[in-house]
Amino acid sequence: GAVVSQHPSRVICKSGTSVKIECRSLDFQATTMFWYRQFPKQSLMLMATSNEGSKATYEQGVEKDKFLINHASLTLSTLTVTSAHPEDSSFYICSASSGTNYGYTFGSGTRLTVV
């Protein structure tokens, strides 16, 4: 089945630094990638949608200059949290769609802790 590999699974960084999270579709072409954020015991909140080769579309309230999304190829999308602060600590999950069916494949998530 379709697999999305997300790395790293856990990262701890200092305030003010930047962190990059990668999601790769291993056996299909991800025309669209979705990035979600999840706080403990809460649901997933969509941050942005990216299509290969074009700029990401951010949800209301999500700072595009803080959460940089790049979808340079059909198999790789990255989310960079810039100048991270403790309030950015969260669980970040990507989801890929090939656009050919209703299926969405999720990465395993990244636990970001900013200290």
Next chain:
Amino acid sequence: SQQGEEDPQALSIQEGENATMNCSYKTSINNLQWYRQNSGRGLVHLILIRSNEREKHSGRLRVTLDTSKKSSSLLITASRAADTASYFCATGEYGNKLVFGAGTILRVKS
């Protein structure tokens, strides 16, 4: 934004019992999906039900959809400890973003 509410928010049952989770949504849909999330992990797709379907089965899972009430339910029969997870409903159009419900945290005690 979240599509709607799920209830209960948390459910604790004994192994072997059935677990029922409900989901309500706000807008018209073409389909509704259920996902499972183990603690600290990504989501796993369980089942999709289309708007013209009223009930669907997959193994120990049974999903119903009532478009007039904008609600869906997920029934897990003969639950196992390994079913312990969070369960989310989600709606979304073909190839577009999913909007998730608030989720139900299920704990199955052995």
